[in-house]
Amino acid sequence: MACLLLKKMTPQQKMRLFWLLLIFLFISLFLFLKIIPFGHISYSKNYDSFWQSGKGFIYNFTPVERVSNESDWPRLIGDPVYFSVFTPRTFTEAKLTLSYYSNLADKTPIIEAGVLADKQVWRYDLQPLKNQILDDLKDTWFKVEKDGLVLLQKNKNYESIEQFLTDLENNELKDCVSGITTCLATYNYDPSYQFKLDQVKNTANNISIPLKGNHVLWLYLNDGYWQFQASFVASLEETRNDPLKLILTKDQEIIKEVVLEGEAVDWQAQDLNELSLDGNFSAGLYKLEIKISDDVVIKNIYSSSGLMVFAHKFWPVSYNEKLKVFTDASYLQVKVLDPANLQDISFAGQNFAVTSPYEQFEFKVQGDNLKEIIIEKDDLILENNSIFSLTAEDYFNPLIKKVDRHFSLDSDLNYIIFDYKTPQSDVRDQQLNIASAEFRTKGSYREKGKYNFMLSIPGLKTENGEDDYLAIKEIKIEFTGRSLWQKIFKIGD
Amino acid sequence: MKTFFKTIKPFIFQELFYFSTSLYVVFLIMEIIAPNIILVYFNLNYLFLLIIFSGLMCLRDNN
Numbered sequence: 125m126a127c128l129l130l131k132k133m134t135p136q137q138k139m140r141l142f143w144l145l146l147i148f149l150f151i152s153l154f155l156f157l158k159i160i161p162f163g164h165i166s167y168s169k170n171y172d173s174f175w176q177s178g179k180g181f182i183y184n185f186t187p188v189e190r191v192s193n194e195s196d197w198p199r200l201i202g203d204p205v206y207f208s209v210f211t212p213r214t215f216t217e218a219k220l221t222l223s224y225y226s227n228l229a230d231k232t233p234i235i236e237a238g239v240l241a242d243k244q245v246w247r248y249d250l251q252p253l254k255n256q257i258l259d260d261l262k263d264t265w266f267k268v269e270k271d272g273l274v275l276l277q278k279n280k281n282y283e284s285i286e287q288f289l290t291d292l293e294n295n296e297l298k299d300c301v302s303g304i305t306t307c308l309a310t311y312n313y314d315p316s317y318q319f320k321l322d323q324v325k326n327t328a329n330n331i332s333i334p335l336k337g338n339h340v341l342w343l344y345l346n347d348g349y350w351q352f353q354a355s356f357v358a359s360l361e362e363t364r365n366d367p368l369k370l371i372l373t374k375d376q377e378i379i380k381e382v383v384l385e386g387e388a389v390d391w392q393a394q395d396l397n398e399l400s401l402d403g404n405f406s407a408g409l410y411k412l413e414i415k416i417s418d419d420v421v422i423k424n425i426y427s428s429s430g431l432m433v434f435a436h437k438f439w440p441v442s443y444n445e446k447l448k449v450f451t452d453a454s455y456l457q458v459k460v461l462d463p464a465n466l467q468d469i470s471f472a473g474q475n476f477a478v479t480s481p482y483e484q485f486e487f488k489v490q491g492d493n494l495k496e497i498i499i500e501k502d503d504l505i506l507e508n509n510s511i512f513s514l515t516a517e518d519y520f521n522p523l524i525k526k527v528d529r530h531f532s533l534d535s536d537l538n539y540i541i542f543d544y545k546t547p548q549s550d551v552r553d554q555q556l557n558i559a560s561a562e563f564r565t566k567g568s569y570r571e572k573g574k575y576n577f578m579l580s581i582p583g584l585k586t587e588n589g590e591d592d593y594l595a596i597k598e599i600k601i602e603f604t605g606r607s608l609w610q611k612i613f614k615i616g617d
Numbered sequence: 618m619k620t621f622f623k624t625i626k627p628f629i630f631q632e633l634f635y636f637s638t639s640l641y642v643v644f645l646i647m648e649i650i651a652p653n654i655i656l657v658y659f660n661l662n663y664l665f666l667l668i669i670f671s672g673l674m675c676l677r678d679n680n
Contacts, residue, residue, distance in 0.1 A: 136628060136632070139632050140632070140635075143632065143635070143636040143639070146636070146640075147636075147639060147640055147643055150640065150643070150644075151643060151647070154647060154654055154655055154658070157654075157658065158651060158654050177658065177659055177660060177663075178655075178656055178657050178658040178659045178660050179653070179656050179657050179660070180657060181657055210653055210657055212651070212653070212654060212657075572652075573652070573653060
């Protein structure tokens with residue numbers, strides 16, 4: 125029938141039928157690529173190729189000042205750089221593969237990639253691509269490996285990772301007299317272990333120094349009733365209506381969460397917006413995240429008992445008095461946003477000058493002992509990989525050392541546990557390294573159909589005048605998500 | 618096949634013009650409904666060039 129119809133058609137009609145079929149084919153093809161019915165697709169950007177048929181999925185690196193385009197491939201010369209990836213639909217997982225030539229100095233041993241997981245606090249889920257410190261230690265220390273998890277030992281005390289993890293959980297690590305936080309270091313892995321303090325005070329803690337933006341607190345509580353309160357004010361007249369959250373976790377599990385939704389926050393009201401947590405808690409270590417945007421100021425923090433310290437970041441604002449803060453890290457990163465607050469700060473008895481706004485200054489001193497930081501004017505961001513406390517008496521550090529760029533091999537350190545794979549060299553080009561990282565993109569921030577990624581080389585600075593860079597040859601991202609059938613029949617996540 | 622091509626030769630540019638214009642309109646509608654559905658793979662300017670080219674050739678043939 126169709127054949128007969130085709131025979132009766134004039135050549136012009138036949139051609140129009142062909143065009144119509146071709147248009148239909150194109151529509152079907154692009155709909156297929158939009159829906160991705162099998163739930164798996166790969167997008168790549170090869171900086172070698174000269175011609176591109178479309179816009180592509182992977183956008184250019186920003187900010188442009190941190191990327192040099194003088195050579196064939198873009199060279200990353202500053203840290204961090206961002207790029208976004210357009211996807212026609214959402215996915216649950218992504219695997220990023222980076223092909224690069226490295227011309228990095230020894231002081232920048234780490235390359236990491238991340239996907240923007242939480243826009244409110246600008247948090248990237250960072251995964252390792254390269255860690256030169258671990259690559260070097262792998263050849264000299266005893267190595268035990270299982271399912272991607274690697275344990276390095278200075279002396280061969282453990283035959284299996286399971287045995288090591290059991291001993292770690294029971295606080296019975298061999299060759300670890302000085303305590304777990306000093307004899308163990310980790311990278312991209314958070315082992316569960318029991319942190320214990322002998323004496324914890326039972327008096328209330330009240331911090332009336334206003335703190336700006338998101339802060340993470342470590343709390344050591346006694347058995348019994350405990351109450352926590354935080355009050356908030358807006359730092360700008362037009363504050364975004366982001367929610368205010370208190371998230372309490374113990375052993376990496378959320379045990380309580382209090383939220384004041386953005387619509388419920390009234391910044392114009394005379395009363396302060398308050399969040400509180402209370403209940404009966406068992407003695408031990410807790411992590412409390414005060415999750416707010418940088419437009420919001422924590423006016424006051426109250427804890428009915430126990431010890432309270434700040435992790436990684438401390439941003440005092442509008443206190444207008446000389447302030448003392450304590451930390452045990454051997455370095456301090458300082459950033460000032462307002463030129464009026466440029467100053468000399470004292471860190472471990474040494475004076476360091478913060479001379480320009482919006483630049484992150486890094487000050488280094490010797491030793492792991494407790495150090496005093498004295499700041500004359502507030503509204504400056506203090507950061508490091510350790511703890512900040514307002515008093516020396518209340519100071520405690522429950523954090524296990526991280527193998528970051530500030531890592532130093534102390535004599536007490538006997539174990540390193542990490543989840544990281546060394547990049548491979550290309551078979552044809554030994555200089556070309558291929559590293560990959562996997563991310564969970566379910567719930568990751570996505571705007572206008574784009575996921576935001578970051579490439580971080582901590583310590584790489586544009587303004588240091590050195591010729592160190594990372595040349596990117598190719599970026600490939602494999603996305604995995606629900607197939608069409610799983611979506612229709614609501615199977616999987 | 619030879620006769621087929623011989624027959625369509627006089628109006629090939631006209632047909633190509635119709636086809637490319639229709640495809641352009643279809644792609645444009647798809648882009649409006651779902652942004653970036655086409656543009657990430659294919660730059661519509663290439664298709665626009667084909668419209669211009671076939672249109673000009675069509676005008677030349679008609680003259």
